[in-house]
Amino acid sequence: MKISVIGCGYLGAVHAASMAELGHEVIGIDVDQRKIEALAAGRAPFFEPGLPEILLSASASGRLTFSTEMASAADAQVHFIAVGTPQRVGSYSADMTYVDAALESLLPFLKDGDLVVGKSTVPVGTAARLAERVQEVAPGANLAWNPEFLREGFAVKDTISPDRLVYGVSPEPEAAAASKAILDEVYSKALSEETPLVVTDYATAELVKVSANAFLATKISFINAIAEIAEVTGANVTELADAIGFDARIGRRFLNAGVGFGGGCLPKDIRAFGARAEELGRGESLAFLKEVDAINLRRRQRVVDLVLELLDGQAFEKRVAVLGLAFKPDSDDIRDSPALDVAVQLNGLGAIVSATDPEAIPNAHAKHPQLHFVDDVADAVKDAEVVVLLTEWKEYRSLVPADIEGLVAGRRIIDGRNVLDSTSWRAAGWEYRAMGRP
Numbered sequence: 001m002k003i004s005v006i007g008c009g010y011l012g013a014v015h016a017a018s019m020a021e022l023g024h025e026v027i028g029i030d031v032d033q034r035k036i037e038a039l040a041a042g043r044a045p046f047f048e049p050g051l052p053e054i055l056l057s058a059s060a061s062g063r064l065t066f067s068t069e070m071a072s073a074a075d076a077q078v079h080f081i082a083v084g085t086p087q088r089v090g091s092y093s094a095d096m097t098y099v100d101a102a103l104e105s106l107l108p109f110l111k112d113g114d115l116v117v118g119k120s121t122v123p124v125g126t127a128a129r130l131a132e133r134v135q136e137v138a139p140g141a142n143l144a145w146n147p148e149f150l151r152e153g154f155a156v157k158d159t160i161s162p163d164r165l166v167y168g169v170s171p172e173p174e175a176a177a178a179s180k181a182i183l184d185e186v187y188s189k190a191l192s193e194e195t196p197l198v199v200t201d202y203a204t205a206e207l208v209k210v211s212a213n214a215f216l217a218t219k220i221s222f223i224n225a226i227a228e229i230a231e232v233t234g235a236n237v238t239e240l241a242d243a244i245g246f247d248a249r250i251g252r253r254f255l256n257a258g259v260g261f262g263g264g265c266l267p268k269d270i271r272a273f274g275a276r277a278e279e280l281g282r283g284e285s286l287a288f289l290k291e292v293d294a295i296n297l298r299r300r301q302r303v304v305d306l307v308l309e310l311l312d313g314q315a316f317e318k319r320v321a322v323l324g325l326a327f328k329p330d331s332d333d334i335r336d337s338p339a340l341d342v343a344v345q346l347n348g349l350g351a352i353v354s355a356t357d358p359e360a361i362p363n364a365h366a367k368h369p370q371l372h373f374v375d376d377v378a379d380a381v382k383d384a385e386v387v388v389l390l391t392e393w394k395e396y397r398s399l400v401p402a403d404i405e406g407l408v409a410g411r412r413i414i415d416g417r418n419v420l421d422s423t424s425w426r427a428a429g430w431e432y433r434a435m436g437r438p
């Protein structure tokens with residue numbers, strides 16, 4: 001199929017390359033000239049395992065091209081909208097200006113039989129509103145909503161082999177059938193592998209996406225709330241999570257207590273969902289998401305408090321090593337990153353912060369040039385009074401005291417992701433603190 005992907009960020013670039021890898025002819029479109037230049041040269045503009053390989057192979061096949069011109073979408077029959085929906089400045093609601101602008105610039109190029117497919121995460125009601133615009137300007141075209149569930153770090157695999165597909169289609173039966181037939185062709189490989197498919201209305205498809213993220217955020221904040229109780233009782237939240245996780249109704253995944261969730265999606269999505277509920281007169285239904293958010297943000301403060309505790313209340317002019325800046329491992333994404341937030345707060349308290357990360361330093365430096373970034377763990381921990389592990393990259397998870405004890409000024413470590421072996425650190429004479437476990 002001929003496909004356009006409008007918006008080539010973390011979601012769109014992977015979607016475009018993956019669709020080409022699956023055999024479709026794809027044009028990726030973005031307003032960001034530098035991003036398009038990099039992609040057109042076969043370079044991934046961000047760190048995502050597996051993306052460089054499929055970008056190169058798809059580009060070499062001739063099936064994947066990139067452009068800043070919306071006119072290049074004119075030949076395609078399916079148009080994925082994958083632009084950002086960030087938190088609006090000064091509000092919790094989603095900023096819809098990019099989605100609206102993308103659709104408006106696409107409308108003049110739509111033909112009979114085309115399908116516009118929303119992928120961005122949007123407030124419920126958006127698809128119906130955009131479908132009306134499509135009907136006004138290009139009545140022979142249709143619109144569907146096809147939310148995306150990929151995780152950064154696993155984005156290529158999640159796109160090529162998703163764990164489920166959701167199509168939100170028009171209430172008009174003929175349009176619904178035409179939209180489903182086109183999407184079935186786009187996703188023929190996944191469907192042939194028995195990927196579960198839910199075909200539903202627009203509102204349900206939109207709500208599936210934000211409900212999934214709200215549930216995941218709630219699960220993390222649930223275990224972090226229990227971590228707070230563990231901290232005042234001496235209990236061990238990791239053992240507790242293992243124990244409750246054996247109950248298949250609960251499950252162990254997403255029960256890792258620590259410095260909390262961040263990224264370009266969970267934080268802004270729970271806020272936008274709450275804001276939309278308020279617009280719909282149902283604010284009380286999602287009021288608990290404010291608590292989910294508050295618990296999450298308290299965990300960042302907890303790490304800062306632990307640093308102060310280990311430094312007898314005074315961070316000023318003390319050297320602190322921060323290991324990890326990305327919001328999670330295997331990503332260079334620093335959007336609402338708990339790790340970066342903690343580094344910034346410590347810097348604000350006058351600590352001399354040396355921060356490192358395997359991939360996220362350029363992004364972190366661009367946003368917070370006031371921080372001091374170093375290339376590796378050895379540089380970061382040199383003369384540090386406290387070492388703080390905040391993103392559980394593989395190389396940080398495997399740290400042992402012998403790796404760094406000759407370098408630091410004080411044997412104090414905070415395990416912000418509960419990934420180190422407390423026994424061996426304590427045995428080597430370190431003051432070890434974790435998040436909700438002794």
Ligand SMILES: NC(=O)C1=CN([C@@H]2O[C@H](COP(=O)(O)OP(=O)(O)OC[C@H]3O[C@@H](n4cnc5c(N)ncnc54)[C@H](O)[C@@H]3O)[C@@H](O)[C@H]2O)C=CC1
Nearest residue numbers: 007008009010011030031032083084085098102120121148
């Ligand atoms: N990042 C992720 O893992 C996932 C993101 N999502 C959702 O996908 C959407 C996009 O997210 P990201 O890719 O992370 O954002 P991003 O900020 O990395 O990418 C958005 C891209 O859209 C481009 N853009 C903005 N206006 C445009 C226009 N009028 N025409 C063409 N391009 C335009 C921007 O230049 C940027 O490259 C959001 O709604 C997000 O919630 C959904 C699932 C996973």
Ligand SMILES: O=C(O)[C@H]1O[C@H](OP(=O)(O)OP(=O)(O)OC[C@H]2O[C@@H](n3ccc(=O)[nH]c3=O)[C@H](O)[C@@H]2O)[C@H](O)[C@@H](O)[C@@H]1O
Nearest residue numbers: 148149150151152220254255256260261262263265327328
């Ligand atoms: O809508 C989106 O953009 C995506 O948001 C999340 O994916 P992602 O943000 O890539 O990362 P996750 O793996 O969900 O992690 C989110 C945050 O939660 C934290 N986390 C995760 C799991 C856990 O047990 N504890 C925990 O603190 C991570 O460190 C990270 O900061 C969802 O998992 C995806 O399904 C969804 O498509």
